[in-house]
Amino acid sequence: MSRITDPEGPFASTMTKVANLALINIWFIICSLPVFTIGAAFTALMDIAWKMTLGTEGTAITKAYFRSFKDNFRKSTAIWLIQIPLFLILAADFFIGIRSGLKGGMTVAFFAIFLIGLMIVLFTTWYSLTMQAIFDNTVGNMIKNGLMISFARFPYTLGIAVCLLSPGILLLMSPRRAYFFLPLLAIIWFGAAAYGAAFIFRKALMPFLPEGYGDEIEEKEDDDMEEALSRLDEIWDIYDKDKRPTGRTMKRNDWNMADGDYHLSVLGVLVRPDGKYLITKRKMDKEWAPGSYEVPGGGVRAGESSACAVRREVLEETGIDVKNALDGGFAFDYRRDNPEEKNNYFVDVYKYTIEMEDKDIHLQEDETEGYMFADSEEIGKLGEEGKFLHYGSIKKALQ
Numbered sequence: 001m002s003r004i005t006d007p008e009g010p011f012a013s014t015m016t017k018v019a020n021l022a023l024i025n026i027w028f029i030i031c032s033l034p035v036f037t038i039g040a041a042f043t044a045l046m047d048i049a050w051k052m053t054l055g056t057e058g059t060a061i062t063k064a065y066f067r068s069f070k071d072n073f074r075k076s077t078a079i080w081l082i083q084i085p086l087f088l089i090l091a092a093d094f095f096i097g098i099r100s101g102l103k104g105g106m107t108v109a110f111f112a113i114f115l116i117g118l119m120i121v122l123f124t125t126w127y128s129l130t131m132q133a134i135f136d137n138t139v140g141n142m143i144k145n146g147l148m149i150s151f152a153r154f155p156y157t158l159g160i161a162v163c164l165l166s167p168g169i170l171l172l173m174s175p176r177r178a179y180f181f182l183p184l185l186a187i188i189w190f191g192a193a194a195y196g197a198a199f200i201f202r203k204a205l206m207p208f209l210p211e212g213y214g215d216e217i218e219e220k221e222d223d224d225m226e227e228a229l230s231r232l233d234e235i236w237d238i239y240d241k242d243k244r245p246t247g248r249t250m251k252r253n254d255w256n257m258a259d260g261d262y263h264l265s266v267l268g269v270l271v272r273p274d275g276k277y278l279i280t281k282r283k284m285d286k287e288w289a290p291g292s293y294e295v296p297g298g299g300v301r302a303g304e305s306s307a308c309a310v311r312r313e314v315l316e317e318t319g320i321d322v323k324n325a326l327d328g329g330f331a332f333d334y335r336r337d338n339p340e341e342k343n344n345y346f347v348d349v350y351k352y353t354i355e356m357e358d359k360d361i362h363l364q365e366d367e368t369e370g371y372m373f374a375d376s377e378e379i380g381k382l383g384e385e386g387k388f389l390h391y392g393s394i395k396k397a398l399q
Contacts, residue, residue, distance in 0.1 A: 017052065018188070020061045024048050025191030027065050037073075039080025039129055044068040046201070047133035049194040053202060071323070072132050078139045079128050086121045090114065123150035123157055126164060130201055137308050149208065156204035163197035235302040236263045243333075243346050249302050255343045262335070262344045266310040267297035267390065269331070269351040269397045270320060276373040277398060278356055279388070280317060283369045293372075293382050294389040297347075306330075306348040318371070319362030320354065328352030331397050347390075351397045 024045055031041035047068040051057040058064055097110045128146030131137075137145070150157045167189050170178040181189075238248040239262045250256075250263060257263070270278040277295075284290045296317040300309040307330070311322050322328070331351040337344050361371055374382075376399050383391030391398075 020048075020052065020057065021191035021195055022188045023061045023191075024065055024194070025188050026186075027062065027069075028190050028194075029186065031069060036077065036081065039076040039078075039083075040069050040073040042080075043072045043076040043129045043132045045190065045194045046130040046198060047072070049191070049198040050130070050133065050201065052195060053198045068133060075139050075142070076129055076132050079125070079132065079143060082139070082143065083121060083125045090117055090121065093117075119161075120147065122161070123147070126150070126160060126197075127157075127204075131205070134205070135308075135312075138303070138305060141303050149204070153204040156200050159200040160197045160204070163193045163200065166193050236299050237302045238262070239264055239346065243335075252299055255341055257342045257344055259339060259344075262346055264300040264306060264309075264346050264348065265297060266300060266306050266313060266348045266350065267295050267394060268310045268314040268322065269295050269349065269394065270314065270318070270322070270356065271351065271353055272356050272373065273326070273353060275375055277375070277379060278318060278320070278361070279372060279374055279379065279382075280363065280368040281370040281372075282389075283367065289389055292387055292389050293379075295394070300348075307350075310348070310350045317364045317367060320356060320360060322350070322352045322354065325352035325354040328354075334393055336393075347393065349394055349397050 028041050028045045031044070032038045044065050048057055048061065048065055051064075094114055097114065102110055124143060124147040126146075127150045128142045131146060131149075132142055135142070167185055170181055170185065173181070235249050236252055238246045238250055238257070240246055241260055241262070243262070243264070246261070248261075272278075279293045279295060282289055282292050282294060296314045298309070298313040298317075300306050304312075314320055314322050328351050331349045333346055333348045335344075335346050356373070363369075363371060379388060379391070379398050380395075382388035383395070
């Protein structure tokens with residue numbers, strides 16, 4: 001069979017990708033028309049473009065785009081509406097500046113300040129809206145992280161800017177020449193720009209992605225940044241006895257808590273539609289409970305919601321994204337007081353029904369050494385033998 005006519009050949013694959021880019025380009029333009037929806041439209045655009053770089057976009061591109069648009073609408077719109085006033089202020093300053101008759105060094109200083117402000121707003125907007133499709137966090141943290149990461153990964157950010165600002169070339173052309181390129185803009189340019197930017201975003205965000213995310217085969221870069229991020233991640237909020245944040249924080253696993261102070265942890269119970277639960281086995285070199293079985297979980301970071309934390313922990317430890325769950329969410333919570341150990345905590349338990357197979361599991365190698373799909377009876381036996389952590393506390397979520 002000819003390589004051109006082969007449905008799985010490089011030519012057909014390329015044409016399929018071009019068609020998909022055209023589709024997301026068209027839907028992006030249409031979904032952006034109300035203006036206030038640009039944030040959600042951009043997030044959906046980058047979500048599909050990101051998946052296309054991984055080859056995980058699937059075949060129903062239109063359905064995937066609108067699902068992403070819907071899932072991210074609330075937070076992406078909030079991010080966009082927060083950024084719009086900043087763009088308007090910059091636009092007003094620009095027109096005031098060019099009409100104020102500035103000369104010489106004042107002109108240079110004005111435009112330098114304007115460009116720095118524009119870069120900050122643009123970079124923050126691009127990163128926060130793109131990360132909204134990948135991570136689960138609060139709007140405030142998403143914007144803050146977008147600002148920090150965009151400058152921490154500045155060389156990549158410049159590459160992203162080249163891609164995403166490429167349609168602006170039309171503004172530098174004569175009307176006659178720009179008119180010639182308008183069909184290209186309407187058909188594929190935004191999609192192609194997003195696709196190119198997605199490759200660079202993958203590099204820029206590599207140190208911040210959970211282990212095994214997207215079945216990545218690339219090694220993470222910048223060990224110093226990873227270490228810096230780890231140090232930031234080791235801060236937990238301190239809560240009072242009513243599970244309200246006190247405004248104070250603690251270092252992770254720093255068991256020196258006063259009476260009435262608590263930290264917050266999460267557990268994620270994952271069950272398949274056939275009733276089999278995913279449980280993982282702790283490594284034998286663990287200081288506490290080596291070789292025991294458990295469900296994924298961990299501490300909630302400072303400023304992070306428990307819903308964000310459980311998604312992050314499950315993704316890091318198993319490679320499963322609970323955002324794809326068929327059903328589920330918060331189930332219940334419980335509290336433990338350990339004054340002698342100075343370790344008091346709340347645990348938010350989440351339960352999700354989700355399709356899972358062996359090929360979907362990507363364990364966090366430094367935490368776990370195995371897993372199994374077990375039913376309630378099998379887990380019950382492990383619990384009775386003392387080989388399953390927290391069994392008494394989460395038993396009702398395993399039935």
